Amino acid sequence: MRIRPRPRRALAATLTVLALGLTATACVPERDDIPSEYITFFGGEPQNPLNTTNTNENNGGEVLRNLYRGLVYYTEEGEPYNAVAEEIEPNDDSSSFHVTLKDGWDFTNGEPVTSSSFIDAWNYGATAANAQLGADFFAGIEGYDDVSDEDSAETEMSGLTEINDREFTIDLSAPDATFPTQLGYYAFSPLPEVAFEDMDAFGEHPIGNGPYMMDGDNAWQHNVSIQMKANPDYAGEDKPQNPGIAFKHYSDLSTAYADLQSGDLDHMLNDVGPNAYPAFREDFPDSYDDSPYAAIQNFTIPESLPGFQTDEEGRLRRAAISMAIDRDLIIEKVYFDGRQTAEDFGAPTLEGGIRDIPGKEVLTYQPEKARELWEQANEIRPYSGDTFQIAYNADGGHEQWVEAVTNSIRQTLDIPASGKAYATFQAQRDAVVNRTVDAAFRSGWIADYPSISSFLVSNYRTGGGSNDGDYSNPEFDDLLAQASSAPDSEAAQPYFDEAQAVLMQDLPQIPLWYYSATTAWNPDLEDVRTNWQGMPAYTEITKDGE
Template identity: 45%
Template sequence: MRYSRTSKILGIAAVVALSLSACGGGGDDKSAAGGGDTSRVIIADGSEPQNPLIPTNTNEVGGGAILDLIFAGLISYDADGKPQNEVAESIETKDSQNYTIKLKDDQKFTNGDPVTASSFVDAWNYGAAAKNAQLSSYFFESIDGYDEAAAEGSTVEKMSGLKVVDDKTFTVKLKQPESDFKLRLGYSAFYPMPAEALKDPKKYGEHPVGNGPYKFDGEDAWQHEQQIKLVPNEGYEGPQKAQNAGVTFKIYQNDTTAYQDLISDNLDVLKVIPTSDIKNFKNDLGDRSIESPYAGNQTIAIPYYLDNWKGEAGKLRRQALSMAINREEITKVIFNGGRTPAKEFTAPVLEGYSDSIPGHENLAYNPEKAKELWKKAESIQPYDKSEKLTIAYNADKGDHKTWVEAVVNNIKNNLGIDVAGKPYATFKEARTEATAHKLTGAIRSGWQADYPSLANFLGPIYTTGAGSNDAVYANKKFDAAINKGLSAETVEQGNEQMNKAQEMLLADLPAIPLWYQVAQGGWSTNVDNVKFGWNGVPLYYAITGK
């Protein structure tokens, strides 16, 4: 997932469906092999990672963008979201519960250490162990022995379902048959780590050693709050081999400055166009722009540890808040039609999506009904006005202030309560407060898919104890529904169960879905071969100079 980055994919059909609608670009689609200057270092916009760069502890876009370039997993996903083997030679199973994974020969980390079966097994065990408190530990939940390792206060450091057979082979036993398991293995939580990482994770996270298409450019590659410099890994021979001389992520404090740098050719690729420039960016950039749906959404999460938002009264207030927001108007006026009002918790580009799940009416603009629900909540438990409602957002990336203010005005006008936006200087600061469960109000909580699946938008965010559960939502019936969907025999049955689970979310509203995201980005006159992938992220490795 990733916070928009921290989940399990429901089948290859989902990938195929997504490939029809979620990628594209405005320029030529020629490959680097067909032309382009491979000697150029690409300058891209970035954000300061929340934490040191440990694969199992990164669930946001700033860190995720770096990890996906410096590591290679067992599989990867191409531009259309189709899985392809990377480090894995084969991933085999006869019963969808017991898997044998064999690695390709001559795989190495950039420090020269070999990538072995233990590189994966040890990293996954580290990620699952409770004492390590990793944000992405949830992703190992399906593996036998996870519950024992992840239990609070547990001293168990290894999952019983992982066994090293030899240097190139390991086995995985799941708690139950899950035929889609191997399709999850391209996500960063499943990346391998060298032995040195586990000896001193904090130090390693400041200068990670990976096995992917890029590596850190020297000891000072990560200049905090300024830039992160990557150069090609000459030892990488996989499907995402660098077609340029490196990628430098320039860390901006706001997207407006980044956009001006793009216009003046001081920035090569910008992933998100600022809200203030959405109406003009196509005219400004012409065929150097993209506007295309992808697997992402925007929500507002409201923690259950806030007294006004607990119990039945809190549930009614959540519904009232949702109905007080005019999504149609905001997406039309502020985003120039470049967003689509949400009808549920996932994204329309995914197979199994439905806009008519029972409870979807709670996402429709209905100010009169909102007032009724708020009044009903008051009769159960009066609203504590000393606990002012705020909506936290990061001011450095995404240009969120404009739409947050519009949402705030909707709520004020329709419900008559005191509410305000709460800006954080950086995305890192906002995520740190959310992760520590120290929010004093709601928080904007967008999601960028890790896998093309409904489950990826549900399990990692709303199951009990999940690392990205900002609302601290806990519903055993919801957890059981997600588990049932993951173990379904067919994609269709799995999707049906996921949407059954969504019925609970649409009633409880631990987060309030706002709209579905659209990739709106652009690039300079200095680069070529720019394409955005199925998840709205530029394919940095394929970009060349002109």
């Protein structure tokens, strides 16, 4: 039976109503002790205690990026440079690295940063008994399989060897010329000895070696704010030009934007929110940014969702869902052209730009083809009739686009489709991590390090730390392994392209659009720049008159 097409103008009218009419209940952070000279940013409550290997979301991640520095860090443009490392010397095939640390790096409790600060932190992150969300980042190190085995008592990876306080070696299970680039991600940060006494307690009051430090015992007021002051003994190149920063926790972007307009907030971080998209450039003509950065918006369809397993039926349904979404129209009506339609699983700002991946037509709006594929899936097994839902956090400005996407799916495929709101980011992430979400779910991604592998390895490799949909394909995993073993990024690129072609067939996530910053800030701020991850260059910002 042929499903009757729905006219595109009906969807456009619906999107106009969504773009103009949706608002959220406000919650204003109640804290008046942030010093006026501190730079305040939009923020939200982190999902977990602030531990470097157990944080894989942005609310906590932005705090950790300011509290810690690892062996490597990145310029505003995304170029890696040595931070704590004096030298990272590879062997002939990049299967082993000899690390020498710089002198003069200390944690803010006075403890020196040594080889064991890195080795102990990485071993803790990788060990199965500690159940860290970022464990997979250490998967390339020799001995990871032993410590990550739930039945193993091993707690130390054999690939990490301390030579002395300032030297250690890293042996990988396979060559990886790009491994040093990954080391700027905060999961690879060093930790002081006190952290291992009680990691959860430490996560409430973390002690780092970065440009900022927690500002007193009450620095983190849950669901209110996180306050950090400049580290006076910071040994890095990017020394803070301001006395401190604070992340104020809001339950919606509209309230934060109103605070920005009234002077009660200094910076919207990377997004002003849907209600401000039409006017933020006019509201802040000299203090806004809308440049693209290394991030993508998508949603995950988990393997557990009935009818969507990675088999013939599931592939047909996933492709039909993707082709039922009018991305261009949604970008026009919801984002006022402030996004770019996705053509792959990465980001256009990465080295090599947008890749011409075979099968990428599945990411285009083809309503007739979508209905055809859905009917083919029904011939294999009739659809249950359950509402196709996309779960999202209501405090992050996602309601409009989720409603727009599900409207497009509903009108194209003539199936029930809707959003599934969780009140907070923390609540949604808990449901996703605990596998209780029972729906497709929002799963945008900002690159952890400047490489397409940051998108592909974490999100889609079997057992990946952010593979929340439990996708697994041996062909894809093998291509990633070949890419990692390539002598350089240029040689690795064809394998990454082939891996993306596999994803185009399986669609574990549905790519929607690439992000742009769409942010604004207090005109009294000076030297405001957006980095390669779409975030402010925190240490460079100053406030006029302070």
